[in-house]
Amino acid sequence: MTESAITGTKTTVRTYKDYARPLWRRLIISREAAVIGGLILVLIVANSTVVNFGTPITFYYLLLDVLPILLIALPMTLIIITGEIDLSVASTMGLSSVVLGTLHQGGMPLELAALVALVVGAIAGAINGFLITVVGLPSLAVTIGTLALYRGLAVGLLGTTAVTEFTKSWKDFVKSKIGDTQIPTVILIFIVLAIAFAILLHFTPFGRGIFALGLNDEAAKFSGINVERTKFILFMLSGVISALAGIYYTLRFGTARGDNATGLELSVIAAVLLGGVSIFGGRGALHGVIAGVLLIGALGSALRLASITSDVINIITGTLLVLSVVSTSFLAWLHNKRTKPGGKKTLSQAAKS
Amino acid sequence: MFQKFSRTSGVARAGAFAALAVSVALVATGCSAGTTQPGEGGEGGDANLSITFVPKNLGNAYFDTSDAGGAEAIEEFGGTYDEQAPAEGTPDGQVSFINTLTQQQVGGIALSANDPTALCDAINEARDAGVKVVTFDSDTSEDCRDLYINQATSEGIAKVQVDLIAEQIGDEGQIAILSATANATNQNAWIELMKEDLAANHPNIELVETVYGDDDDQTSFDKTEALLQTYPDLKGIVSPTTVGIAAAARYLQTSDFKGKVALTGLGTPNQMRDYVEDETVTAFALWNPADLGYLAAYATKALIEGTITGEEGDTFDAGKLGEYTVDAGGTVLLGDPYTFNAENIGEFDF
């Protein structure tokens, strides 16, 4: 479990919810609240300093840009909570994009081609799941391999050409807005999926099983949780949602290319880890992740509007990723120092009792 | 007891989630509730002469020159110049920049398109917001730009390269094309015309393959190596892109095939001077990219100020290049391609 080939050492960093504290304290002084606070801060600062940021059209573009990351972050959260990882999401996006493009170009109606693309995504996720659960390979290695394989298939199928002819009505739908506001219609799809995932993770036994898996998969197995099936389902979900994001990406940019969305997996993982999910598994919540995605998206949008180049945005994303993981370690170390025997907190608790 | 805890925790979590959703919605709608967009409108008052050049990609010597020409023009007529482009020549890379420019409410965009149709939606959104869009070097489809500045007729460009290679290989043998990106409008237009010219006028020349170097130097270098290795009887390579021809020449210079395989295409004198002097390359063609950028900037200015609307017959002033007229299809022609060889290459500096 902890030696799932992601970590190099046995000493994992666990922070457990301190249920002795009152509810409001648990909510406010939590990682998720910090990220939400950060998001609001970035929005306020950007609004006042960057010209043209506060306009509705900016939020429109921001949401359109960030939607694939929002979508994929949902299953990725669940996967990282179980202690695994899926690096092949961007390649699955590219593959579904290419499938959509080639089939549609070959004469298939767009709706049917999209359906086939979703099935392809499910198969891709299933292959990941099979190799990880049945064959027993580490998810890092498998998804590095499938990252190359799926991207290679995508590029191989189309070469370096791009398919750019798509049904106009669908392209328009993807960029349409709700009524008179500047909120894109497709955000509704995300909200529905987000609510579904939130219910799945926080309110069902399956979700509790995911947390248990992440903390200790052998104990979870002996508690009756079907570890293999859970992980398999999660990877398949990841494949399907990545395919959906790929379809959206293709329709939004009007281009199906083999190298669409290269590198998106970084943004997804950075946002998920920033949002408070622990890389060691067993801890995390969706609202932090959504705030994390919006935070990175808003930062990127503000910087682009301020004519700062996109490489700076990449530097910031990379640094945020590193900082969020290091800070968790650091805070846990601090916490351990205080609560271990001889620490301040245990002494004071002992004095009270 | 435990059930009580889990129920409250569940409710608390749902509440926290709802709080987030509400706060985000508030922020979004609060901003969208009728705030006026700050920024200069194009109607009345000073014309917005901030023009941004969006070439195919960054780090490309050809576009460095053309955008510098545009900057020179913009400085002459007192506008603001900027250059934005993706690092790789992809259409979706350009879409993000066009979106940002729309939000920034620039006056005009001078664009060299990576794809004829993929950019149309973004461009039309920009045009709806009042931004003038002019394409240069590589066009989009006619309905999604205001003007197209063409460096030379596509037929002329195709013909000069075919003529050069035919002359250099004795009008018979196998040739290959090393192109840029597979979707670039101008590349595909020229390659089509080259194929027609070869079929009609040079029946003994066989075009074996077209490979794509993606306007990336290292990829073009590797593709040249692959071509020479796969086709041992290859007599000539045509590369209608300055990045491709420079990379191919550099590979040829240190290979056994130097002097045995002819190389021509479109190249800049500065990049090719070495190779012409040591006879790796005999002759190649181009036009002046700086003039192209210069003309594009003046055309954009004319559109912004309302002097022209892009109709056939419109005329506008282009600084030191004189007056230009708009042809059919919203096209403005710069001139003719020019052939460089060992005799005249010393006279140019771009």
Place this chain on the structure above:
Amino acid sequence: MTTTTQPSTPIGTGTPGTTGSGFLRGLGNFARARETAILLALVIVIAIATIKNPNFVFSNDGFRNLLLTPSIIMLMAVGQAVVIITRNVDLSVGSTLGLTAYLTGRLFIDFPGIPIIVVFIAGVAFGAFLGLINGALIAFAKVPALVITLGTLYAYRGINVLWTGSDRINASDMPKPFLALGTQTFLYIPVLTIIAVVVLIAAGWYLRNLRGGRELYAIGSDPSAANLYGLKVTQRVLVAFVVCGALAGLAGVLFSARYGTVNSQAGSGYELQAVGAAVIGGVAIFGGSGSVWGAAIGAYLLLTINRALPILGVQDFWQQAVVGVLIIGAIVLDRVLAIRTARKLVEARDK
């Protein structure tokens, strides 16, 4: 029982000190067979390509390119193998290569007349420094290597693009002797390949014979046992990452010598090939086994397949798919072999 069964027979280096128990010697031979198997595959690929087009090997250009093009990836694969053996991974090597390649060009432009050896040292030192950042974060903060190097992959690339701006290093900016290094041959073997092979021999010797190298295997096999045993785990992991970064830096210098033109995208995607080459070459992703020889042969196999595909009529667009299939095949094979050896060990114990 998922990941805890990992027999840690260092592959390819033989099992020094074991006595002549027939079973263990058989194991040793079998393990060694991994390197020979890949070498055999490489020879077969070259043979097929040469039959189709004799110029693949039997021409000056062909032979030179056969040896030259994979040397850069080979260096990175060797560094990657060192890191993977300690049960970590370094995804930022491609960006490190890009940064050092650009640094090389910049040094030549800003300091005309600078001796080439100084540029080499500067490149290696810069790469080592970037590796040090990775190693420090991973070893001291005890954070998973995957996440850190994923972050530095993008941070370093972003710094590279920022530094480069819209510029590009041209071949004409570099001194001719340096560029000549890229194509010069010495007794028909390209100079760059000689440099890479020397580094390979040094790394292989270090891992096999020096204490620091052997300890890397121990750390990868079972980190907690290594810790309890008293090995300086933090220090060794740090050194592993520094070495990986330094080798990527050297690869960057060689890259600029070979290609001459360096833009901000130099080296992107190379980390995948490096990891792939190491995995294909028998370095187990769990850590604790494998050798740099296998990684080097894996690098050659990977790139030679890439170069042979066009000759065999397959569009070279399919290259990355081939890499993916090979990686997955290699790790599945590793797993199957591991299960089989574990079963054999259990049988031997129960006999």
